[in-house]
Amino acid sequence: xxxxDSLKRxxxxxxxxxxxxxxxxAVMLDVETGGVxxxxxxxxxxxxxxxxxxxxxxxxxxxxxxxxxxMNRAITAGYPSGSTFKIMTATAVLKAGISPNDSVVCSExxxxxxxxxxxxxGTVDLYTAIKRSCNIYFQKMAARVGIEGMVDMGLKYGxxxxxxxDLPSENSGLLPTPEx
Numbered sequence: 001x002x003x004x005d006s007l008k009r010x011x012x013x014x015x016x017x018x019x020x021x022x023x024x025x026a027v028m029l030d031v032e033t034g035g036v037x038x039x040x041x042x043x044x045x046x047x048x049x050x051x052x053x054x055x056x057x058x059x060x061x062x063x064x065x066x067x068x069x070x071m072n073r074a075i076t077a078g079y080p081s082g083s084t085f086k087i088m089t090a091t092a093v094l095k096a097g098i099s100p101n102d103s104v105v106c107s108e109x110x111x112x113x114x115x116x117x118x119x120x121x122g123t124v125d126l127y128t129a130i131k132r133s134c135n136i137y138f139q140k141m142a143a144r145v146g147i148e149g150m151v152d153m154g155l156k157y158g159x160x161x162x163x164x165x166d167l168p169s170e171n172s173g174l175l176p177t178p179e180x
Contacts, residue, residue, distance in 0.1 A: 003028065004040040011042055022067055025074035036165065043069040075170045081159065089138045090126060092145045092153035100126035106136040151177050 007026045014021040028038040049058050062069055071077065094100065106121035106129075121134045129137035142150055154160065160175025174180075 003038045004042065004044065007040045007042050023073055023077075025072075025077065025079075027074050039074045041071070041073040043067050045069050072167070072169070075163075075165060075167055078171060078173060083133050085159075086130065086133065086138050088153055088157045088159070089142050089145070089150070090130060091157075092149050093126065093141045095153065096145045096149050098141065098144060102126075102141075103128075104137050104140045106134050147178055151175065 003026050007024060011021060011024050014024075023042055025041045026039070027036060029035065030037055043061075045062060049062070054062065061067075103123045103125045106119070106124050108120065119132060119134065121128065121132045121136070124132065124134050124137050126137075126141075128134070129141075145153075154175045160173050162170050162172045164170075
């Protein structure tokens with residue numbers, strides 16, 4: 001219940017600045033076993049509504065094609081990996097033998113992707129890049145690792161693969177490869 005409430009508040013907060021944000025998901029895993037501790041998807045459904053019969057207002061809500069409350073976004077929706085990909089990139093950097101002390105300059109002038117946020121972190125190494133969530137560092141280091149190294153590590157982290165959770169309609173997601 002706490003996760004669902006937190007997810008709803010987060011979506012509402014994001015929606016106020018980004019009106020296209022109408023849904024999302026959250027999953028909490030046991031770090032020892034990988035088992036699911038909690039999962040939430042919003043907007044959500046209340047099965048009790050279906051058991052007693054839907055009102056017109058409820059039917060309009062549940063069958064809204066834009067909001068899709070019947071879709072479990074945690075297992076079927078596709079989302080950009082965002083900053084979670086940075087930890088995978090950091091692991092690929094270390095596996096490639098690149099020193100965590102190797103640094104890059106993070107500034108507007110060194111940004112390659114015009115859509116990437118730049119915090120003008122200055123000169124950053126791996127530790128500072130993680131601390132500041134520095135997009136520029138991870139982009140440059142991923143280029144040093146190379147596509148094969150990034151795909152290899154992505155597969156080890158489970159990107160682009162089903163988790164085989166015992167729920168119907170799980171989507172595998174996408175890990176871009178040269179073949180893709």
